[in-house]
Amino acid sequence: MTLLNQVFDIYVDLNITLALTAIIWLAAKLTLNRFGRKLAFNYQLAILNGLFAVMVLSPLAVAVYQYMQVAKVVPVAGSLNLADYAVSQYLRGGIAIPAEDFQSLLGLRSRVTEGIVSFAPGFGMAVGVFLLAGFAFFAARLGLNVVRLKRMLSGCHSWRRSGRLHLLLSDHALVPFSARGLTRNYVVIPSELLAKPSDLKFVLKHEFQHLRQGDVSWEIGLEFLRPFFFWNPFFYIWKSEVERLRELACDQKVTDASDVDLRSYCMCLLRAAQAGLRRRQSLAAKDKVGNVAAVALIEVQDRFLRRSPAQKLRRRVEALLEKDRMRPHWGFVWLAVLPMVAIVFLSALSIQKPADWSQDRIMLSTIINLDRMDRETPSFGQRPLR
Known part of the structure; x- marks a missing residue:
């Protein structure tokens, strides 16, 4: 995997984590309102800013956690990756689709990412141009706003x-x-x-x-x-x-x-x-x-x-x-926020790309190879084609 692919994967993960964090915040606010309990606005703002900081730093936190697992600083528990969980469920019979189709579905993100990063003709190039053009437009507008603000301040x-x-x-x-x-x-x-x-x-x-x-x-x-x-x-x-x-x-x-x-x-x-x-x-x-x-x-x-x-x-x-x-004590507030932070971190950890090979993935590849051999090899009692 190239450095550009890795950077783009982090970018995609950040966007997904941002969506999940926003949903978590809105759900928590709705729950409090349903029970008629409303936090003071400065508490809400502090929680909102804290969650945003957690979201932005989530790729770094995930990288540190994975490094600590490799270094055996923290115990290696069961995989929290959604893709690995899906493979495990498939091997247990929880997902009933052909093995090749399932493997193709697992590799969809990698194929889309590669297409966008390499500007593959069609969908990949369209999305790549859209992202670059949007970034350039909003970066230019940002620069223009900075100039306008400096001009305003200098004229005061x-x-x-x-x-x-x-x-x-x-x-x-x-x-x-x-x-x-x-x-x-x-x-x-x-x-x-x-x-x-x-x-x-x-x-x-x-x-x-x-x-x-x-x-x-x-x-x-x-x-x-x-x-x-x-x-x-x-x-x-x-x-x-x-x-x-x-x-x-x-x-x-x-x-x-x-x-x-x-x-x-x-x-x-x-x-x-x-x-x-x-x-x-x-x-x-x-x-x-x-x-x-x-x-x-x-x-x-x-x-x-x-x-x-x-x-x-x-x-x-x-x-x-x-x-x-x-207006509770801040200690109680941050204690109540810890589950939200944990959910954001676990969500960021679960959407990471899985390792290329694991025992379950080797078993899935074996099933696919056996299916191919079964289709390509004539069964006993059939006359071979000439």
């Missing part, structure tokens, strides 16, 4: 500095937002907010909370992964969940403070949305900020196949009025 007026944090004033920003570079964090405030001290206080609390939660860093990570997962619908489901919980968790943390009036904060969100929509109508498209490294106070741009900004704003206000969300 410096207001205040504190260590690595820079507060900037902008005459063109649609809404307040947070961003970051390699070593600096930025909070961009529309200049007109200086005339509204009460709203400015809420905005700064909100943006500082985003920075404390690491939301901008997670947004950067997701945007840089988009070119690799652009075709996977579960990536967009996951990103939508992160964006939703990110804002709800931030709102929840800000309004938990004793000096924050809930009604005043909700009205601040409404005024920010109205001001952003007015600016959007008056500014040229070239002044829009890409979302690659920015986390805005509120979204005022419509996005394809997503809920409208009005719906999101309504959901945020409704969530702020909910007071019955659980």
Whole structure:
């Protein structure tokens, strides 16, 4: 197997694991809602980010586990590979199809992978070109968004500095937002907010909370992964969940403070949305900020196949009025998350390509060879063909 084949196999495994992780998260959330138990939004966001990190690191974890098995550091138990399990079930009579057809089905992934990697004419070339073209398009759009953001930041007026944090004033920003570079964090405030001290206080609390939660860093990570997962619908489901919980968790943390009036904060969100929509109508498209490294106070741009900004704003206000969300000790939360992490790891382990040869596979090959010999060798009592 070439290095390119191995890299593509890891890429396929990551996409499958992402889909399984998203399903696990949605199932866990649905189960809690069915029982009327809702976690606080900051807990949900932490779990979501943790599961995503586990998913991204799953190929490395699987490789380490397999190496430890070879080195006999961990005991070699029964195979968890789905393909090996299918072979075992076939030999036990649990799958009733011809042996050659079954072996061909087992090798389908290898044949498809080889066809895509080698740009075989037909399906392989079509999928390969689609993946490369999609990656190039989304990578180019990512680069364009970075340039737009840098242009926006360079056009701002410096207001205040504190260590690595820079507060900037902008005459063109649609809404307040947070961003970051390699070593600096930025909070961009529309200049007109200086005339509204009460709203400015809420905005700064909100943006500082985003920075404390690491939301901008997670947004950067997701945007840089988009070119690799652009075709996977579960990536967009996951990103939508992160964006939703990110804002709800931030709102929840800000309004938990004793000096924050809930009604005043909700009205601040409404005024920010109205001001952003007015600016959007008056500014040229070239002044829009890409979302690659920015986390805005509120979204005022419509996005394809997503809920409208009005719906999101309504959901945020409704969530702020909910007071019955659980806030258990973090130790209990992570203890409850361990089974989810185990399922993600075992899922990643089960979809790996099996070893080329095992005792069961040798037996399957023997059955296939015997079937071929039986078809090719004339039975006793038949006259041989001439």
